[in-house]
Amino acid sequence: PYMIPKQLWRYKFATELYPMADRREFGAWFLAIATDDENAVVSEKSEALNTYASELITDLILGNKSLDDLPEYQQELESLGLTEYLNVMQARRDRIVGND
Numbered sequence: 001p002y003m004i005p006k007q008l009w010r011y012k013f014a015t016e017l018y019p020m021a022d023r024r025e026f027g028a029w030f031l032a033i034a035t036d037d038e039n040a041v042v043s044e045k046s047e048a049l050n051t052y053a054s055e056l057i058t059d060l061i062l063g064n065k066s067l068d069d070l071p072e073y074q075q076e077l078e079s080l081g082l083t084e085y086l087n088v089m090q091a092r093r094d095r096i097v098g099n100d
Contacts, residue, residue, distance in 0.1 A: 032095035038088045045081035052080055 034042065056073055059065040065073075 031089065031092040034088070034092060038092065041081075041084050041088045045085040048080045049077065049082060049085060052077060 056065065060067065
């Protein structure tokens with residue numbers, strides 16, 4: 001029972017106080033809610049991109065890889081789907097910017 005006022009406030013916020021809440025996600029970025037196709041791209045690409053980036057940063061810090069080979073690392077990221085991932089994120093941002 002003690003949660004009812006809290007839930008009612010959230011409902012009021014989402015429907016009355018902030019009418020665009022159903023079209024935005026809250027987080028580091030304010031982005032439009034992803035479509036099913038966009039969710040598929042993000043879920044398919046994000047794990048591989050995050051893993052590669054984390055390993056690359058670690059190798060660069062430890063000296064196992066050189067910054068001189070940066071174009072090679074960029075090509076590897078692109079082969080993992082960086083361009084598609086960025087296109088989805090840009091489209092989500094553009095939908096919000098266009099709605100303001």
